[in-house]
Amino acid sequence: xxxxETSAKKPGRPRDPAVEAAVFAAARSLLGEVGYDAxxxxxxxxxxxxxxxxxxRRWPNKAALLVGACLVDATERVADPATGxxxxxxxxxxxxxxxxxxxxxxxxxxxxxxxGLDPSFRERFDADFASRRRDALREIICRHVxxxxxxxxxxxxxxxxxxxxxxxxxxPLDARFARDLAAAAARALAA
Amino acid sequence: xxxxETSAKKPGRPRDPAVEAAVFAAARSLLGEVGYDAxxxxxxxxxxxxxxxxxxRRWPNKAALLVGACLVDATERVADPATGxxxxxxxxxxxxxxxxxxxxxxxxxxxxxxxGLDPSFRERFDADFASRRRDALREIICRHVxxxxxxxxxxxxxxxxxxxxxxxxxxPLDARFARDLAAAAARALAA
DNA sequence: CCTATTTCGATACGATACGTCTCGTATTAT
DNA sequence: ATAATACGAGACGTATCGTATCGAAATAGG
Numbered sequence: 370x371x372x373x374e375t376s377a378k379k380p381g382r383p384r385d386p387a388v389e390a391a392v393f394a395a396a397r398s399l400l401g402e403v404g405y406d407a408x409x410x411x412x413x414x415x416x417x418x419x420x421x422x423x424x425x426r427r428w429p430n431k432a433a434l435l436v437g438a439c440l441v442d443a444t445e446r447v448a449d450p451a452t453g454x455x456x457x458x459x460x461x462x463x464x465x466x467x468x469x470x471x472x473x474x475x476x477x478x479x480x481x482x483x484x485g486l487d488p489s490f491r492e493r494f495d496a497d498f499a500s501r502r503r504d505a506l507r508e509i510i511c512r513h514v515x516x517x518x519x520x521x522x523x524x525x526x527x528x529x530x531x532x533x534x535x536x537x538x539x540x541p542l543d544a545r546f547a548r549d550l551a552a553a554a555a556r557a558l559a560a
Numbered sequence: 561x562x563x564x565e566t567s568a569k570k571p572g573r574p575r576d577p578a579v580e581a582a583v584f585a586a587a588r589s590l591l592g593e594v595g596y597d598a599x600x601x602x603x604x605x606x607x608x609x610x611x612x613x614x615x616x617r618r619w620p621n622k623a624a625l626l627v628g629a630c631l632v633d634a635t636e637r638v639a640d641p642a643t644g645x646x647x648x649x650x651x652x653x654x655x656x657x658x659x660x661x662x663x664x665x666x667x668x669x670x671x672x673x674x675x676g677l678d679p680s681f682r683e684r685f686d687a688d689f690a691s692r693r694r695d696a697l698r699e700i701i702c703r704h705v706x707x708x709x710x711x712x713x714x715x716x717x718x719x720x721x722x723x724x725x726x727x728x729x730x731x732p733l734d735a736r737f738a739r740d741l742a743a744a745a746a747r748a749l750a751a
Numbered sequence: 752c753c754t755a756t757t758t759c760g761a762t763a764c765g766a767t768a769c770g771t772c773t774c775g776t777a778t779t780a781t
Numbered sequence: 782a783t784a785a786t787a788c789g790a791g792a793c794g795t796a797t798c799g800t801a802t803c804g805a806a807a808t809a810g811g
Binding site for chain 2: 767768769770771772773777778779780781
């Protein structure tokens, strides 16, 4: 065990370090354009300028490749809001989150879909990503709200509304939606 | 136009009325067991005891068949609430919806995941299933609420919270959650 | 310098599933 | 009786996944 400490003692030709970045970029681009089903491994290989066997040498299957490609930049950063009141803080936090989705939206939508399909990935995705976002929003809300009893369901409603629109695309994720959600949440949390 | 008034004047052999129910039952069962991708049309045909061409004679593709199977089930099993007040009606509608998820939850989770992966399926799933469920909830809410402005976002929050928990599994979809959501929605919609 | 080992791009290959097409049979209206 | 349609069954073409193989290139060890 623990043979990877020096990271390379193998005799043969080393792996090209540029392959992974090229493959991930090609995969994210294709995923955002046509969706998971329509992304073929041959298209990824062609767009990245590599052979198909190189893909299967590094990733066990198509899902693992695309999950890896989307996970590398899923760690988005949303600035901490400070408007002074509950509704304003929620609106600013959601607005920043929605703005980040302009670039990371397709990848995150794919990751959530994968979470719905794969129970083991679901656990990791919730623990490493989704639950941390909920905690960030919870901390903002709890600055203003004393009664913590209703905070949990409201957080699920806010993030749920975001994912619902991200997954189905039946409505925009824009500043107005952030304002409407913040207003509804503030009324729901009012003592 | 409007040829379906008498429902049948065509010469040939009529369609077997038992086929649709058998196909939908087989499709829902397989969908809950193995997931969208692993459900093959040949397996549905075999489980329902029909020929493959019979499936393609009635549904244009696999996606339409599975969406139809789940839509029929959802509309049949969620009763129209009549408690007399907004919060009670929402709670009863959500409670009935959550109860139906005990059996249909896995299948619906697969369908929503597929919607996130496949843009063309996303359109069909929203138009044929999700938007109809939103309309059903909207009609219930609009019996009590005059100001229609905030109804749309609140519907996205309610159904969003349901799908969020169904996909990630970080919290239960039980009667208490239905009550908490109904209470929050009623406060958000209060004039 | 020489050999073993591994990666590289390229491509042939088997397996699987969608959706179409055909076949012979059964059932209905005219 | 005839035309038209639905039925179960299954062959067929196309597409994609994932595997296997090939010659060339790159690296470590002797």
